[in-house]
Amino acid sequence: MLPNPEMLNEFDSRDQREKMMRTKKRLAATSLAFLLASLPVFNAAAQDRSPSKPVRMIVPFSAGSQTDAVARAANANVRASQWRS
Numbered sequence: 001m002l003p004n005p006e007m008l009n010e011f012d013s014r015d016q017r018e019k020m021m022r023t024k025k026r027l028a029a030t031s032l033a034f035l036l037a038s039l040p041v042f043n044a045a046a047q048d049r050s051p052s053k054p055v056r057m058i059v060p061f062s063a064g065s066q067t068d069a070v071a072r073a074a075n076a077n078v079r080a081s082q083w084r085s
Helices: 005-045 066-081
Strands: none
């Protein structure tokens, strides 16, 4: 005996609706993940290339040490290249 064609259509449409709902949920989740991942990129694009205030370099060693001399040279190079303070 063959199954009733109306029952087959009912099962097919239910399966199609479930598949469509899974697809919509997956699309919504992917879109949300992409949106949340791209928020920092939009924020970074809105910022200036260089700082608007002077950059303060703090060296945690005494003045006149080798570390202080390297930090002063690095600070001079940074000021001369792109950051103006």
